[in-house]
Amino acid sequence: MAQKVIKTDLCVIGGGSGGLSVAAGAVQMGADTVLIEGGKMGGDCLNYGCVPSKALIAAAKKAASLDHASDFGVKGERPNVDYGAVMDHVASVIAGIAPHDSVERFEGLGVNVQEGYGRFISPRQVEVNDTIVEARRFIISTGSSPTAPPIPGLEDAGYLTNETLFENREMPEHLIVIGGGPIGMEMAQAHRRLGCKVTVLEAFKALGKDDPDLTSIALEALRGEGIDIREGVKIANVSRDVDGVQIHLESEQGGEVISGSHLLVAAGRKPNIDRLNLEAAGIEYDRPGIKVDARLRTSNKKVFAIGDVAGGYQFTHMAGYHAGIVIRNALFRLPAKVNYDAVPWVTYTDPEIANVGLTEVQAREKFGDDIRVLTFDYKENDRARAELRTEGMVKAITTKKGKILGAGIVGLQAGELIHPWTLAISGGLKISAMASFIAPYPTLGELNKRAAGSFYTPSLFSEKTRKIVRFLSKFG
Structure with missing residues (x-):
């Protein structure tokens, strides 16, 4: 029996975060779009990664909530943990989000969803089940999977x-x-x-x-x-x-x-590339993933790769960022390029660890001694003291002229506190912008302002400043 052939503008391989963003955006902008997914819609983030892990972390925080309650004058028994019920909570969170990423929703948007694993059979054709998809542009967004070290046994x-x-x-x-x-x-x-x-x-x-x-x-x-x-x-x-x-x-x-x-x-x-038959499409790859240029094009310029499968930063928000770059390139033929100067990431331990831009080590490698390292401790923040969460610090890296190169935070709500630093770097703001905004009191957000303000401490309280003040005081 002859295979069915679908001709389309865009074919997205992989229904994870990045692929779904491209498919939803493209079809609503008028492009005929095919989406191929062989596993679960929503990919790793929804089913195995960000969503379930944060749901489990939230349950664990509730279980540990009374561990230090006596420090506040509150006493109580540590709760009994029903591990199965905790995992049921995790499953319910996934189930609540799943309809947004479902086949039904995307077909409702007008996307032609093909359930199965796609493989290239030529530079312009992908085979899925008994169907051949011919597209003007392809986007590979198949993500990555856990790998294990080669330990005997x-x-x-x-x-x-x-x-x-x-x-x-x-x-x-x-x-x-x-x-x-x-x-x-x-x-x-x-x-x-x-x-x-x-x-x-x-x-x-x-x-x-x-x-x-x-x-x-x-x-x-x-x-x-x-x-x-x-x-x-x-x-x-x-x-x-x-x-x-x-x-x-x-x-x-x-x-x-x-x-x-x-x-x-x-x-x-490891990148999910084994099923793709990339050789048939002339697509180059290595151990970290598919090789792409700054426009996220592969060695086959009609094919783009985004998210984990393209190597580099393995964060869900990067797949979403890549999706926007690809839509501009593939649909509007605009030469949009990635810029990784302001990529944030968070580790959701407690205390959280959040970063954006260059670390101190990276900044020193690039700028040598032409940097300033600014720090401010949580223990100096009144809200942190009220919460009895004084472990932590804000650390910012700037040039000596005040250009913000990066920032890192460890402490309560670090993942939320990193946002203004990300905005500052992406917007090209100097440290003066972070130091001069009005922060409501008492909030943890004051930590960012105080860390930024320390940039001016050496000059503000210098002998030169004192001489100027003494001189001006003579005039009444």
């Missing part, structure tokens, strides 16, 4: 990833986490607060991609909650018996065996 022992963790309804007695990055540390703290014993094993430095001035504060807090975080660990092998999973450390670390009931691997991700 790991596959046979079995383990959880972020794709299977939220299906588990059995409370871990002892959760072992391999990987001390954002996902590993977020899930470690959430499970600890739900009542699990938790051990994190990290081959290098926990939260090693962030500023150590910030991560040291967060890691101290996590260890203070009872999480066993081990850095520089080398695992010899993994095994499992009726009692659970055993992690055997290498002999130079004493040959210790760590036993747990559940094992979560959060040690990296």
Whole structure:
């Protein structure tokens, strides 16, 4: 039987955050659009990543809410945790958002949704099931998947990833986490607060991609909650018996065996390209993902790649940003290019860690000594004192002339407090703009203003200023 052929303006491969944004935008702007999705609509973010993890973190915060209540004069019993019910809460949050990302909604918008995995059969054709899609432009937005390190015995022992963790309804007695990055540390703290014993094993430095001035504060807090975080660990092998999973450390670390009931691997991700048959379309790729230029075009200029599959920043909000760049290029033929100067990211531990722009190390590599490092501690903020959450700091990096290069925050609501720094960098504002706005009192937002204001402290309270004031005072 002859295959059905669909001719269209735009074909989007992958129904995750970025792909859905492109499809919805394109069809509402008048482009004939085909969307191909072989898994769950909404992709990793809705089903396995951002949404379920933040729902679990929220439940864990509720469970831990009375741990320090006595400091406020409030006493109460620590709540009993029904782990299965917690995961039901997670599932309900996913279910509440799912209709927005559903096949039915997108077909209602006018998108031709093809449920199946697409593969290129030529530079201008993709095959899905018994259908061939011929498009003027293609957008690959297939995302990424968790990957596991090559540890002997790991596959046979079995383990959880972020794709299977939220299906588990059995409370871990002892959760072992391999990987001390954002996902590993977020899930470690959430499970600890739900009542699990938790051990994190990290081959290098926990939260090693962030500023150590910030991560040291967060890691101290996590260890203070009872999480066993081990850095520089080398695992010899993994095994499992009726009692659970055993992690055997290498002999130079004493040959210790760590036993747990559940094992979560959060040690990296890989681009979802295996099914795409990219060679048939002349699309170049490497280990991090599909190679793209500043306009997000692949080596086949009729094909774009966005989000995780294009390598680089693996954040849902970056896929959404990429979607806007691609729509301008693919639909309007505008030479829009990506700009990563003001990319924010947040690690949702408690305290949170938020960053935008350059870190201090990156700034010094690029500008040498022509930078200023501005800091302000949470303990100097009255709202933080009222909340008894004085652990944390704001750290901003500028040039000596006041151009904002980056900012990092660790502390309560850091993910919210990073927003004005992101706006300042993307808008090309100088540090004076952040220092001069009126912040309502008492709010955590004053932290940003005070950190920015410290840029002027050396000159404002200098001997030169004092001489000027004394001189002017002589005139009445």
